[in-house]
Amino acid sequence: VEVPAGASREVVFFLAWRYPNKHTAQGVFIGNHYAQQWSSVGAVVRELSRGHRRIRQRAERFRRAFYSSTLPYWLVDCITSQISTIRHAGVVFRTATGDVYGWEGSNGCCQPTCTHVWGYEQTLARLFPDLEREMRRIDLHHQQREDGGINNRTDVPSPPRPTGEQPFSDGHASCILKAYREALNQPDDSWLRAHWPRIRRAVEYLIARDARAAGGEPRGILEDDQWNTYDNAVHGVNSFIGSYYLAALRAGEEMARRMGDGAVAAQFHAIFERGRDNLVKRCWNGEYFQQDLPGYQERWGEYGPGCLSDQVIGQWWAHQLGLGYLLPEEMVKSALKAIFRHNWLTDHTNWRHDWRKFAGGRDKGLLICSWPRGGRPGGTIPYVDEVWTGVEYQVASHMIYEGMLEEAFSIVKGARDRYDGVPRPPIPRNPWNEIECGGHYVRALSSWSLLLALSGWEYDGPARRLRFTPRIAPERFRAPFVGPQGWGTLEQSRDRRSQRNVIRVVEGRLPLHRLTLDTRRPARQVTASVDGRRTGVTVRPRGGECDVLFSPPLVLYSGQSLGLHTETGAA
Structure with missing residues (x-):
């Protein structure tokens, strides 16, 4: 390659590998899934050389x-940086x-797939739903016991029977x-x-535990040994x-209704x-x-x-799944305010860490628990x-x-400032490697829920229902979305009299x-268009919200955009 004075040239290099012969520590062959797709490392290089421009363009x-997007740069960095954990072979x-397993963190941190830590993860489920469904298959067809309980960890390869210790209450739910x-x-x-x-x-496994502790009819609460992600049982x-x-009962109720099982849905709701x-x-x-x-x-391992900080984690799940409030709204808000008031530290100088140190000096961070009373x-x-x-x-x-x-x-800015890439005690500061029990810790993949909350994204694939209600800067909002069959961008702009929303599909499809x-105010008129061509809609205003119905259902394909103009009148 010759590079004349004053000119530049780009030379593409490929570094490729193929390791088909992977074994467990006990010598059991498990292989690599990608080795089934490419017969040799040469085949990998040939395919990459033919398609690298296309792959690079897709990534771009x-x-x-x-x-x-209009989201703060450090928040975008928080969401995107942790995606890298997915490609770490020591984690996913x-x-x-074709079986998919997930460790807690790198270097074989504990046995996979740890239900209680993976109960925080959201990123893999949104970006690669087919992989997440494989993990559910192992949960339900390998790890579920006769009594319905799902054990907390599996072996690799997973045998056709439950392995691990027992169902952890948070992980099972x-x-x-x-x-x-x-x-x-x-x-x-x-x-x-x-x-x-x-x-x-x-679901019935949890109800049976509830009923045993109550000595008869279930009361909707658990009081027995409740093993959980803090590596002990609370009582x-x-x-x-x-x-x-409560969240599991509500989710079970909704699934029962979808399956036409009204009696079971009513039981779960009661x-x-x-x-x-x-x-x-x-x-x-x-x-x-x-x-x-x-x-x-007088007992060990309780908190009285x-x-x-995890006290209303079920409500976090409920919001993501559109299940409504599990507990009175004003109490949920008060609890979150208390968590910030009592557990948020703006300086860790001289803080006594027990057991491990993940912050120090002038680092900010949210403590797991405090005792203000x-x-x-x-x-x-x-x-x-x-x-x-991951808890933060x-x-x-x-809170969003x-x-x-x-x-x-x-909280988010404080966490990302701790992982700013500048080396200092007491932890490594790699922005792509948030640590806990192991590096590239999967609990941090709860970060995807920040995007869901900020954009107000709720999508029901089978019903083809989408909710898009930005919670930050609704006057000028732009953010990405990832659905089950495609991804793209969401936009909203607003003035005193009208609102404009645009949904663009970059790749795939969105029914x-x-x-x-x-x-914000009752909609007077809504006009819709796909790529500039008007399409008929039925509008149902509901106070400050508006349902727009497409009949027949609309499907947006790669490169298409849906625009909606809503007249609301002056404030």
């Missing part, structure tokens, strides 16, 4: 969809048979919620129909596991209502939800009157004095759903039957 379109791995997420992230109900009997058994009534249980009332009665202290366990101070037990649940980015993003995105943007942004918009 995806990058542009994010970085042309697919065997030659999250398997039900993840199943509903996967059901919504599909073009039809076929996946749900195939797995519904096992999902129903998973008594608490909203951490309790809100997970238990949910009892549980909601009992959880408030037993755990609400006027400011936040605490653990109700007499004698907690502590303000746990006193009563800290001598032997708390583990890790309470630590900061975990979960809490922050939940509740309209607490300033607090949410403080639409009903679109819900936040119009």
Whole structure:
């Protein structure tokens, strides 16, 4: 290659590999899935050389969809940087048979697929839903016990029987919620129909535990040994596991209705209502939800009157799945305000970390738990004095759903400032490697929920229903979306008299039957067009929201855009 003076040349190099012979530590062959697609490393290079420009252009379109958004740059960085965890073979791995396994973190951190840590992850499910569905198949067809419980970890390769320790309460409930997420992230109900009997058994497993502790009829709360992501069992009534249980009941109810099982849906809903009332009665202290366990101070691994950052995690899940409020709205908001008030540290200088240090000096971070009213037990649940980015993003995105943007942004910005790439104790600062128990820790993939919350994205694939209600700068908003069959961008602009929304599909397809918009005021008139050509719609204003119905259902394909102009009149 000759480069004349004053000129430049681009030379493309390919670094390729193919390792088909992968074995477990016990010598069992598991292979590599990609080795089934390419017969040799030469085949990899030949395909890449023919298509690298196309691949690069696709990657650039995806990058542009994010970085042309109106979201703060550090928030976009938070969401996109953690996508890299998916390609880490030590975290997400697919065997030659097509089975998908997920470790907690790199370097073989614990046995896969850890239900309680993966109960926070959202990124893989949105970007590669087919891989996430494979994980659900293993949950339901390999890890589910006769009593309906789903064990917390699996072996590799996963045998046709449950492995691991036992069902962890939060992880088991999250398997039900993840199943509903996967059901919504599909073009039809076929996946749900195939797995519904096992999902129903998973819900009934929680109800059976509830009934045993109650000595008869279930009360919608759990009081037994509740093993969870803090590597111990909590006891008594608490909203951490309790809100997970309520969310699982609501998700089970919605899935039962879709399957035409009205009696089961009614049963689940009745238990949910009892549980909601009992959880408030037993755990609400006027400011936040605490653990109700007499004698907690004499036991190891409880938190009593502590303000746990995960205390309403079930509501975080419920918002993402469109399940409504599990607990009174004003209490949920108060609990989140208390979490920020008591658990947010703006300086870690001289902070006593127990057990591990993930922040130091002038780092900001959200503690796992605090005791603003006193009563800290001598032997708390583990890790309470630590900061975990996966919990921080979960809490922050939940705050966005509740309209607490300033607090949410403080938490996210604080986490990303800790991982700014500038080396300093007590942790590595790689922006693409947020650590916990292992590097590239998968809990941090809760960060995708920030995008869902900010854009107000809720999509029901089988029903072809989309909700797009931005919660930040609705006067000028632009952000990416990823649906079950395609991806693109969402835009909204607004003035005193009107609003314009644009949905562009960059790749794939997006079927639409009903679109819900936040119009701030009742819509007087809505006109819709696809690539500039008018299309008929039926409009149903509902106060400050508006449902736009397409009949027959509309399908947007790659390169197409839907524009809507809404007249609302002056304020």
